[in-house]
Every structure is written in C-alpha cells, then in structure tokens.
Amino acid sequence: xxxxxxxxxxxxxxxxxxxxxxxxxxxxxxxxxxxxxxxxxxxxxxxxxxxxxxxxxxxxxxxxxxxxxxxxxxxxxxxxxxxxxxxxxxxxxxxxxxxxxxxxxxxxxxxxxxxxxxxxxxxxxxxxxxxxxxxxxxxxxxxxxxxxxxxxxxxxxxxxxxxxxxxxxxxxxxxxxxxxxxxxxxxxxxxxxxxxxxxxxxxxxxxxxxxxxxxxxxxxxxxxxxxxxxxxxxxxxxxxxxxxxxxxxxxxxxxxxxxxxxxxxxxxxxxxxxxxxxxxxxxxxxxxxxxxxxxxxxxxxxxxxxxxxxxxxxxxxxxxxxxxxxxxxxxxxxxxxx
Numbered sequence: 001x002x003x004x005x006x007x008x009x010x011x012x013x014x015x016x017x018x019x020x021x022x023x024x025x026x027x028x029x030x031x032x033x034x035x036x037x038x039x040x041x042x043x044x045x046x047x048x049x050x051x052x053x054x055x056x057x058x059x060x061x062x063x064x065x066x067x068x069x070x071x072x073x074x075x076x077x078x079x080x081x082x083x084x085x086x087x088x089x090x091x092x093x094x095x096x097x098x099x100x101x102x103x104x105x106x107x108x109x110x111x112x113x114x115x116x117x118x119x120x121x122x123x124x125x126x127x128x129x130x131x132x133x134x135x136x137x138x139x140x141x142x143x144x145x146x147x148x149x150x151x152x153x154x155x156x157x158x159x160x161x162x163x164x165x166x167x168x169x170x171x172x173x174x175x176x177x178x179x180x181x182x183x184x185x186x187x188x189x190x191x192x193x194x195x196x197x198x199x200x201x202x203x204x205x206x207x208x209x210x211x212x213x214x215x216x217x218x219x220x221x222x223x224x225x226x227x228x229x230x231x232x233x234x235x236x237x238x239x240x241x242x243x244x245x246x247x248x249x250x251x252x253x254x255x256x257x258x259x260x261x262x263x264x265x266x267x268x269x270x271x272x273x274x275x276x277x278x279x280x281x282x283x284x285x286x287x288x289x290x291x292x293x294x295x296x297x298x299x300x301x302x303x304x305x306x307x308x309x310x311x312x313x314x315x316x317x318x319x320x321x322x323x324x325x326x327x328x329x330x331x332x333x334x335x336x337x338x
Contacts, residue, residue: 001021001024001025002017002018002021005017005021044056044152044155044156045152045156049148049151052148052151052152052155053151055155056151056155059155059158061151061154061155061158063145063146063151064143064145064146064151064177065110065145065146066110066111066142066143066144066145067110067111067142067143067179067180068106068107068108068109068110068114068142069106069107069112069114069115069138069140069141069142070104070105070106070107070138070139070140070180070211071092071104071105071106071107071114071115071118071135071136071137071138071139072098072102072103072104072105072135072136072137072138072139072211073085073092073094073102073103073104073105073121073133073134073135073136074101074102074132074133074134074136075101075102075103075130075132075133075134076101076129076130076131076132076133077101077127077129077130078097078100078101079094079103079123079127079130079133080094080127081094081095081096081097081103082094082095083123083125083127084108084123084124084125085105085121085122085123085124085133086121086122086123086124087117087119087120087121087122087135088116088117089113090107090108090109090113090114091107091108091109091124092105092106092107092108092114092121092135093105093106093108104139104211105135107142110142110144111142111143111144111145112141112142112143112144112204113142114141114142115138115141115142115204117135118134118135118136118137118138119134119135120132120133120134121133121134121135137209138204138209139209139211139212140179140180140202140209140211140212140215141180141202141203141204143179143180143203158173165234166196166233166234166237168186168188171184171186171196171198171220171233172184172186174220174232175198175200175216175220178215178216178219179203179215180202180203180208180212180215181200181201181202181203181208181212181216182200182201182202182203182204182205183200183201183205183244183283183285183286184198184199184200184201184286185198185199185285185286185328186198187199190240191240194227194236194237194238195237195238195239195240196233196237196238196239196240197239197240197241197242198216198220198239198240198241198242199241199242199243199244199328200212200213200216200241200242200243200244201243201244201282201285201286201330205279205282205283205285205330206282206330207243207244207245207246207330208243208244209243210243212243213241213242213243216241217239217240217241218231219231219232220232220233220239220241221233221237221238221239221241226238226239242328244285244328244329244330245326245328245329245330246329246330246331246332247325247326247329247330247331247332248332248333248334249278249293249316249317249323249331249332249333249334250316250317250318250334250335250336251274251298251314251315251316251333251334251335251336251337252314252315252318252335252336252337252338253298253299253302253311253312253313253314253315253337253338254311254312254313254314254338255302255308255309255310255311255338256308256309256310256311257307257308257309258307258308258309260307261306261307261308263337263338265307266305266306266307266308266338267336267338269305269306270302270305270336270338271333271336273301273302273304273305274298274301274333274336275333276301277297277298277301278293278330278331278332278333281293281330281331282330282331285328285330289327290324290325290326290327291324291325291329291330291331292322292323292324292325293316293322293323293325293331294322295314295316295320295321295322298314298316299311299312299314302338311338
C-alpha cells in the first residue's frame, strides 16, 4: 500500500500517511486469513464436519446416525413386554419374545455403549417371580454416529463409483447403511443368472449373529418373496445373505526375555497385541480377497512389548509360514505361547 503512494509524501512510521493506511492494512490481512479458512471449508477434502455435511447433502448423502443395540436376554420367567432393566450406566427395554424366558432387548441409549457389557441386569421396576435376568448375546450391535473421516471417504466413493440399479456399488452402499453391518462383499451371478450373494460382518468387524443375517436378508430380499423386489434388491435378483466365519489361529514362539521378565509377565500384553492385529485384519476384510496372518507382523508387535529382548522361531498353527485364511474368514486368537 505504501508503494502505491508517491515517494514525495512522508511515508515513515508515525507519519500521517502511515497512520492513515495501517488500520486498513491490518483489516485486509485479517480478511485474507478468513478467506483462506473459507477456501478450506469449501472443498470436501479439507472441510470441517459441519461444512462437509453441507457439501455431501448436495449428493443426497448424510452421516449415518447412531443406532441402538439389540441384545438377547434370558430370564427364569416370561417378563412383560416393555419391562426395563439396567446394566452399568445404560438401560434396556424388552420388546420381543424369542422363546420361553428368552427375549430381545433394545438399549435405550444409542451407540456402541449399548453392547459394551453382557451379564446380569437389574429390573428397574419390581417383577413378581423374577430371580435371574441376564444379557447373554449381542444380536445387532449399536453404532455411534458416523465418524467424520469415514463419512468423507464415503462421499468420495460416490464420486468414484456410481451406485445404480443393483450393481455392485449399489448393493454395497445400501447394505452398509443397514444397522449393525460393518462390511460386505458382493458376489454377482454366484449361482447362475440373477443370483447375488452378500457376505457380511457386523459393525464390530466380527461374526454377525443369526438375527443380524436374517434382518439383512429381509431388508435386501425377503426369503418368502425372493426375486420379487420386496426388499431393495431389484426385481429378478435372488439374493442370499451369509455371515463371515472365523478361523482359529494358534501362535507359538521363542522369546528371549530381559532380566526379571518371563512369559507369565508378558502373556496378557501379548494377547492384547494379537487381538489388535487381528482386528486390523478384520477391518480390511471387505477389501481383500483373502486375509493373511503374517509371522513378521506378529514378531514386530511382540518385539515392542516391555520385557522382550528378542524373538524367533514363530509358528502359526504349527507351521513356520504365513497363514492364508479361507475365503470370507477372519482370524480369532487361539493359544499363544512364548
């Protein structure tokens, strides 16, 4: 701004010229800072959550809301529908009978907290004859509101793949929107023309319950009216929904411990890192043809444990080689010895 004023004028700091334009220069600088922020929230790859939601809404995409967990409860008697029970910090409500003394309960709080605990539950109001009440199984996991980065990735996927009319992208998009589904693989024409197979995992990236598989089957293509377009599958598509299965992985290795350490000290932490590694593999299941449990990954994680000096001779299921899991299988920790 000073350069645009003639040098015949006094432009030194404190002069009339300097003092008259300096406030404007400061305000312009602040304007450019705000403009930079505006650009960052305009584009989907840098937008903060509120503005990413606005951008995605232009394509009819909104974040998936939090959902409530559905669990199986077992009682010594038939409890009334609508009965409420408490466990830890959350409450559950009975809404459907499965069999004598066995009911479905819905958590009253949305999110993963709803299936965080299993065990004995306490009735909120007295129920005559009730002596035992327990949550025994997660039927459909609850889900937290969709994470910002997951939502951002889903938005970009809609730009890269056009979901339309029962193509693979369409099945994936609609199935992943269903409560409790964390991953899906689509097998078109798997049993002849017009047949489609969906293999799913639950939102904890584990084995889905029978109830979840049935719920997804009903939403996609109900068994009693297969191929008739009652679900979101197009007319003429006969869809079969299955769940992933597990494969037990036993690990043995030879560890050199630091002074004062033994396997008894390290074992709980070794189990934790194996579980974390297997969870990483399970999360990648729907993007891989087959999962591979690698010896190098196991040894790297063990070497980072406190008390471990060196490691070698690692075997997976008795063999000194990586384990390629069967189709649509995820690893489950078996025995771990060091």
